[in-house]
Amino acid sequence: MKSSWKPWRVLIGILLLQMGPLALPNLAQQATSDAIRVVQLTGLVGVKNKTKGTVKVENGTLQFVHAKAKTELAASTVEDVITGNDSQRAVHGFVGTLTMFAPYGSGRFLSLFRTKLDTLTLQYRDAEGALHGAIFTMPVGQADALKKLLIAQGAHTTLPTPDTAAAADAKPDTTKEHQP
Amino acid sequence: MKRYPQIAVAFFVLLGVAVLFPSLRVFAAPPLVSKASAVQVLMIESDEIKLPAEFQVSLYEDLIHQLEKNGGFQHVYRDGDKRAAEAVDRIVLHSSVRGFKKGSEMARQVTTVTGKTSIDVHCQFTDKDGKVLLERDLNGKVMFFGANLRATYDFAKKAAKLAHDNFVAAPAS
Numbered sequence: 001m002k003s004s005w006k007p008w009r010v011l012i013g014i015l016l017l018q019m020g021p022l023a024l025p026n027l028a029q030q031a032t033s034d035a036i037r038v039v040q041l042t043g044l045v046g047v048k049n050k051t052k053g054t055v056k057v058e059n060g061t062l063q064f065v066h067a068k069a070k071t072e073l074a075a076s077t078v079e080d081v082i083t084g085n086d087s088q089r090a091v092h093g094f095v096g097t098l099t100m101f102a103p104y105g106s107g108r109f110l111s112l113f114r115t116k117l118d119t120l121t122l123q124y125r126d127a128e129g130a131l132h133g134a135i136f137t138m139p140v141g142q143a144d145a146l147k148k149l150l151i152a153q154g155a156h157t158t159l160p161t162p163d164t165a166a167a168a169d170a171k172p173d174t175t176k177e178h179q180p
Numbered sequence: 181m182k183r184y185p186q187i188a189v190a191f192f193v194l195l196g197v198a199v200l201f202p203s204l205r206v207f208a209a210p211p212l213v214s215k216a217s218a219v220q221v222l223m224i225e226s227d228e229i230k231l232p233a234e235f236q237v238s239l240y241e242d243l244i245h246q247l248e249k250n251g252g253f254q255h256v257y258r259d260g261d262k263r264a265a266e267a268v269d270r271i272v273l274h275s276s277v278r279g280f281k282k283g284s285e286m287a288r289q290v291t292t293v294t295g296k297t298s299i300d301v302h303c304q305f306t307d308k309d310g311k312v313l314l315e316r317d318l319n320g321k322v323m324f325f326g327a328n329l330r331a332t333y334d335f336a337k338k339a340a341k342l343a344h345d346n347f348v349a350a351p352a353s
Binding site for chain 2: 132
């Protein structure tokens with residue numbers, strides 16, 4: 001009688017068992033995100049308006065890295081996260097300004113070519129309870145993912161999307177006091 | 181016909197007086213509504229108008245920056261700041277959006293004359309007990325150059341000037 005026991009099948013079985021929990025949709029497990037290139041329009045303390053940098057949500061904080069400096073914002077201090085959309089000229093910045101003086105209306109023609117942007121608006125409180133607002137712009141499609149990550153790590157929103165609402169439900173409610 | 185030179189002379193004399201004696205303009209300035217060394221800015225309300233969140237936050241942040249820069253107050257406090265309670269002669273600025281028209285930056289850049297963004301805000305200054313000291317409707321707009329959010333900067337500049345003119349004494353010169 002030939003034995004059906006094969007080591008490689010057992011190995012695959014063990015691997016599948018180990019990988020199983022990772023396949024479950026558990027947003028709380030997403031402790032980190034890839035850095036997203038953003039422009040901070042206004043609002044972060046100690047950061048100039050219209051500063052370019054990268055933003056990452058990690059260990060319960062939103063980290064904005066710019067020019068070798070890092071600004072951190074605890075997700076739990078964020079009272080509202082709202083996404084939006086906007087657009088800007090495909091040729092923008094200083095070169096974009098120069099093109100406005102191009103002859104025969106070619107600068108105006110270039111204004112027709114635009115890139116879409118996502119905006120992420122935060123409202124948060126500092127240690128003194130003072131309310132701050134911050135606005136970021138980023139490539140289209142990134143803001144919703146960032147919002148979900150922030151909410152999964154303790155931020156609040158007044159406009160929950162279905163996904164973020166599910167994440168908020170899954171998250172343990174830290175505002176309630178546990179009675180002994 | 182021969183009176184034109186006299187009119188021109190009179191015009192330049194008046195112009196010279198206005199330039200050389202700026203103290204005359206001080207007398208024309210309105211009296212202060214109340215003297216205040218600190219102002220607290222509350223978050224912009226937009227119950228009547230659906231205002232995008234980025235405009236609401238931009239209005240609030242620009243208002244604070246302009247009051248710090250040009251308002252002349254010793255302290256500018258944010259909404260909810262616990263330290264504001266220590267300020268004795270503090271005024272509170274309540275702002276509510278009454279009108280909003282989101283224009284198009286592309287339309288402005290392409291046509292110059294269309295695509296204006298405009299925000300109408302009702303500003304109410306109260307003392308710390310809630311007594312109304314001054315109410316005014318202000319407008320912020322961007323007509324030619326700049327992004328839509330620049331309208332909030334325009335409003336903030338006007339609000340800071342209003343606060344300065346009515347609650348901060350001009351330095352004696």
